[in-house]
Amino acid sequence: MEIIKDGHVVTNDWRHLSDDEVLPEQAITVSVQRWKSEKDRLLTGGVPLGLRLNSDDSLEELAADLGFFSIIVLEFRKFTDGRSFSLARLLRERYGFDRELRARGDFLRDQIFFLSRVGINAFEPNGSANLQEMLPALQEFSVKYQAAVDVKEPLYRRRK
Amino acid sequence: MYQYDNYDQTLVNERAAQFRNQTERFLKGELSEAQFLPLRLMNGLYVQKHAPMLRIAIPYGLLASRQLRMLAHIARTYDKGYGHFTTRQNIQFNWPKLEDVPNVLAELATVQMHAIQTSGNCIRNVTSDHLAGVSQDELEDPRPYCEIIRQWSTLHPEFSFLPRKFKIAINGAAKDRAATQLHDIGLQLVKNERDEVGFEVLVGGGLGRTPIIGVTIRPFLEKKHLLSYLEAILRVYNRYGRRDNKFKARIKILVKELGKEKFTEMVEAEWAAIKDNLLLDLEEIERIRKFFQPPPYETLTDDPPLLEKTAHDSRFAAWFRHNTVPHKVPGYRVVFLSLKTPGKPPGDLTESQMDSVADLADRYSFGEIRVTHTQNLVLADVKQADLLELWQEIQALGLATPNIGTATDIICCPGLDFCSLANATSIPIANGIQHIFDNLDYLYDLGDIRINISGCMNGCGHHTVGHIGILGVDKKGEEWYQITLGGSSGKDASLGERLGPSVSKEQICLAVEAIFQTYRDQRLEDEAFLETVRRIGMRPFQERVYGDN
């Protein structure tokens, strides 16, 4: 399976483990629930770990654990639910998470420009989206008024 | 007026191109209805009863004459020859074809106009006082802040998929002409005890089916913190606003459910974490302020012959008295163009009227027009010496009905005539009420009365804050009307109180007339309608409208 990462279509090397699957010998992401209940076992499993966050999961509770993860996956259950846009920004700006931040699930091509601006660098859409055709949407706008994760200064400081 | 530079222009061009692509994908079946919906809404495109409805942004109600000419062109070319100015200082077209909308947007972009965020669950077009910069009661011109917020909120990456729509209004005057207490965020320019100017921040106001008056969560915010504070409020709302029920998704419900103290605490905590990284530069405020410098006024004195002219012609005198207000610069006056000609849909303007108004603005008012939230237009900078001549021209256009602020200056939503959500017609009710006044003396005798009509409880016509509010309700397929009294959207904001059972379409105008009569019988000398209602309460009005039994 392929995903978009850092502006390119690449192979996905993470397995999103459900809560009742046995641990494989492979890089995995787990739900917050599984992380909380099996933290010790997961940490000694010897495989790279990722965390999957739903839009209503409490980031504040997990802040101390973020260092254990090589990837955080923000799950989009509904493309109109914009909470994860704030979570992404907080992860990057407040909690300093600097590894892969991935959007997964129900989001639109038309949202990936916004998502990339709040710090998401990988995209794993539902179903059979044509990833190559999606790429230009990352550059749909060349003008960015506000400071966000991608540009630290508002446009007015960059205006010539 | 703010002038677009290359960046602003590029953005509207890119937006028009993006929407063309989205529309094409939808028409080809690559986007589903459900996927296209929020995308088109964020571009002001509804699908209505007869056709799509396109809402075009007029940021804080300010229009250049060339922009108004473009709106005339759009009305002529893509619509049925008219447009409808709204309570949010925007304009709506009721008949464009979906396939044409990309072209409409491309044409609008050539005059720096667009439909960005005029609908959808994002930060909507910022609104303000239509007398900004010219009124005598102003602490500071709010428009530079409107423009700063416009830029900050346009395509905001974090806040484009909020639980619900989000509206911000700013007022800089002593009088509140922007209904700041009825917005998700209201900003009032105030002075602190050290004589510095900043913002009082109100949150959680709104109309619709649960009307609520906003509460002050910060009595004074320094200017440099404007954007960080907005960002903090929006982030709290985005994360914790209810998304399970669209009727409970507004920030007013969050504020109510958490309580003002808890909500304020959350905002302040969020703000504390970001405020030093997101300072608004004072130089930037100055740079934007330069775009709103006063136009090159002549050095004049107030015009004494004007009084003579008004003495000569009683019709001019009535227009002067009701449709113009004082200007802060000697020798000038502010002119209202009434879009409330009896018998016409309130807020409508035809394409030829649009062209003519644009010409008048060029000749008499530095090429600028403003849209009021009461659905009229304003020429803000007219020389007093030109008033008689201007009046004659406006009269010829049918825009000189001398009724601003009176009972025939009605705010009215499109209702059943255009809107698929409506329970009842509203435009014919407005016309019916206007019809009561074949005699202008009677109209003037009633003084200032704000009558607001909505065709359903979404409240597009602001019925809950009308001195007299009229709400269309559906009773077994028939149109009925609920009356409220005592609402206001000004400094003394209040929600109207229900008068009693709803009345039938046949009875509604009679009921309104009975309300007028009661006021005339009960008022004290010089007492305005709203004051009388507040003093004597509902009872006398109920007795008159419903009879004693």
Ligand code: HEM
């Ligand atoms: C025919 C097209 C229209 C449709 C489909 C429409 C739809 C809606 C809906 C669904 C709401 C409900 C908002 C809520 O629940 O909070 C609403 C509110 C509102 N609309 Fe409209 N509307 C239309 C035309 C207008 C017009 C013509 C105006 C101005 C005259 C207007 C101004 C407003 C305002 C001010 C609100 C109140 C929002 C608030 O502060 O709570 N709308 N509209």
Ligand code: SF4
């Ligand atoms: S108040 Fe209701 S009827 Fe009137 S425009 Fe709004 S949604 Fe339509």
